[in-house]
Amino acid sequence: MKLVKVYVTLKESVLDAQGEAIKSAIQTMGYNQISDVHMGKYFELKFENDYANLEKDVDLICDDLLANPNVETYRYEILEGE
Amino acid sequence: MKLVKVYVTLKESVLDAQGEAIKSAIQTMGYNQISDVHMGKYFELKFENDYANLEKDVDLICDDLLANPNVETYRYEILEGE
Numbered sequence: 001m002k003l004v005k006v007y008v009t010l011k012e013s014v015l016d017a018q019g020e021a022i023k024s025a026i027q028t029m030g031y032n033q034i035s036d037v038h039m040g041k042y043f044e045l046k047f048e049n050d051y052a053n054l055e056k057d058v059d060l061i062c063d064d065l066l067a068n069p070n071v072e073t074y075r076y077e078i079l080e081g082e
Numbered sequence: 083m084k085l086v087k088v089y090v091t092l093k094e095s096v097l098d099a100q101g102e103a104i105k106s107a108i109q110t111m112g113y114n115q116i117s118d119v120h121m122g123k124y125f126e127l128k129f130e131n132d133y134a135n136l137e138k139d140v141d142l143i144c145d146d147l148l149a150n151p152n153v154e155t156y157r158y159e160i161l162e163g164e
Contacts, residue, residue, distance in 0.1 A: 031143065034128070040125070
């Protein structure tokens with residue numbers, strides 16, 4: 001089994017309004033050391049078997065479904081599942 | 083600077099409806115090797131300085147703001163930022 005962990009975040013050039021709101025909230029809570037917050041999405045995909053095209057398929061799944069290529073970027077890591 | 087990466091996911095006992103929907107979508111796209119999908123939230127918190135209570139503060143921020151302790155669980159890693 002393969003476990004793929006996908007992290008989808010906004011591109012650097014796109015305003016992360018949620019992140020800004022969370023930063024303000026954290027500062028309001030009194031944690032003034034916080035300097036920046038970014039929010040994104042996290043996916044765990046489990047594949048039954050390893051196969052040659054896994055990486056290509058994950059790229060396609062991210063491009064076509066998990067991330068919005070206009071404003072988001074993604075990275076992933078493929079791990080050996082139990 | 084310290085970079086804290088926080089991963090918030092639903093507890094195992096809670097139905098991950100979004101994950102199930104994404105799994106169906108991926109299968110419909112023809113990737114039948116997919117066996118499970120979980121969706122969560124991902125946060126990057128930047129702190130200006132390292133300090134003794136950082137880990138305690140991150141726990142409080144997660145418990146009180148980033149995660150819903152009723153249905154979600156979180157984990158994080160603290161990295162040396164540039």
